[in-house]
Amino acid sequence: MPAYFKSQNDKWVKCISASGTIRAIAVSATETATFFSKRHQMNDDGTIKALSEALVAGLILSSYCKAEEKINLNIQGSGWCKHAIIDANADAEVRGYVVARPKEEVKISKDVGPWGIGLLSVLRTKHQENKPYIGTVPLLTGHLAKDLTFYWLQSEQVQSAVGIEVITQGGSLQRAEGFLIQAMPGATEQDISYIESHLRKFQQFRENTAEQDNPKNLLSYLLEDQTFSILEEKQITAHCPCSLDRVKRSLLLIGEAELTAIFSEGQQTEINCDFCSEKYFISPSQIKELIKTLHP
Ligand SMILES: [Zn+2]
Structure with missing residues (x-):
C-alpha cells in the first residue's frame, strides 16, 4: 500500500501576536519522520537526520500555503545527501525522500554544516495550475534552518527566524521538530530584533526541557513575553498519492x-x-x- 499514516502526536500549531506584527508556527513531526525512515529502510543516523530535517522544513514551508496550494522542496547539497525532495501541502500532508551520498564521497569543509553547499529551491503550486512560483537560494551555511532563514528573506522578503532540531541515536529518531517566527507587515525594529533573538532561545529550550514534543509548549516558551492567539492546530499526515x-x-x-x-x-x-x-x-x-x- 502507498504510504499513509496519521500521527496522533505530530501537528503544527500556528499563532499570531496580539499586536498582529509577529506570526509563528511550531511543528513536531517525530512519528511522521520515523514512519518515512522505516518505509525507506534507513538505519543510518546521518540520513535519518537529513530526511527528518527536510520533512520538518517542508512542513514549515507548507504551513503558510493557501488552501489547495502545495510546495515542493528540493535541496541539492555536497554533504550527507546528494539531494532531498519533499512534497507538502496546506492540509499538512507530507511525503519525501533523500538520496544519500556514499560516506567516502562526503566532503564538507569545517566551516559548513552537514548539508554542505548547493542549492535550495521551493516550488509553490496552486491546485491544478501548472505555473509554479519558484524561489531558489544557494545553500551557503550547510545548516538547513539558517539557509531557510535566508530563503525567506531573499525570496519572500520576510524577516524570519527558523529553528529545526532533530535528534537521532543508534539508528533511530528521538525527536524532529522546528519553528518559524516571522515579521508581518507593520513590524517594528523591536519586533525584528525580537525575532532574531529566538534562535538562541530555541537552543536553551531544548537544553532545559526533557518534555515530549509539543508545539504549543514550544510556542509558549518562544513567545513568553508576548500575548498571542492560536490560529490553527493541524494533525500531520504522511501521505503518498501514488497508485x-x-x-x-x-x-x-x-x-x-x-x-x-x-x-x-x-x-x-x-x-x-x-x-x-x-x-x-x-x-x-x-x-x-x-x-x-x-x-x-
Ligand atoms: Zn508513493
Whole structure:
C-alpha cells in the first residue's frame, strides 16, 4: 500500500501576536519522520537526520500555503545527501525522500554544516495550475534552518527566524521538530530584533526541557513575553498519492518504442515510488494493454 499514516502526536500549531506584527508556527513531526525512515529502510543516523530535517522544513514551508496550494522542496547539497525532495501541502500532508551520498564521497569543509553547499529551491503550486512560483537560494551555511532563514528573506522578503532540531541515536529518531517566527507587515525594529533573538532561545529550550514534543509548549516558551492567539492546530499526515494507475500513466510517457521493447522482454517490470518506497509490478499483458491505448 502507498504510504499513509496519521500521527496522533505530530501537528503544527500556528499563532499570531496580539499586536498582529509577529506570526509563528511550531511543528513536531517525530512519528511522521520515523514512519518515512522505516518505509525507506534507513538505519543510518546521518540520513535519518537529513530526511527528518527536510520533512520538518517542508512542513514549515507548507504551513503558510493557501488552501489547495502545495510546495515542493528540493535541496541539492555536497554533504550527507546528494539531494532531498519533499512534497507538502496546506492540509499538512507530507511525503519525501533523500538520496544519500556514499560516506567516502562526503566532503564538507569545517566551516559548513552537514548539508554542505548547493542549492535550495521551493516550488509553490496552486491546485491544478501548472505555473509554479519558484524561489531558489544557494545553500551557503550547510545548516538547513539558517539557509531557510535566508530563503525567506531573499525570496519572500520576510524577516524570519527558523529553528529545526532533530535528534537521532543508534539508528533511530528521538525527536524532529522546528519553528518559524516571522515579521508581518507593520513590524517594528523591536519586533525584528525580537525575532532574531529566538534562535538562541530555541537552543536553551531544548537544553532545559526533557518534555515530549509539543508545539504549543514550544510556542509558549518562544513567545513568553508576548500575548498571542492560536490560529490553527493541524494533525500531520504522511501521505503518498501514488497508485498503480499513476505508474501506468507515467509509463505511457516513455513512448511506444520503449514500451514495445519492455513487452518483448516478457518479464514483469518493477517500479518503485521514490517518495514512499512502494513497489509496483507491471506484467507484460498490462504493458500490451498500455500500448493499445496509444492507438485508440
Ligand atoms: Zn508513493
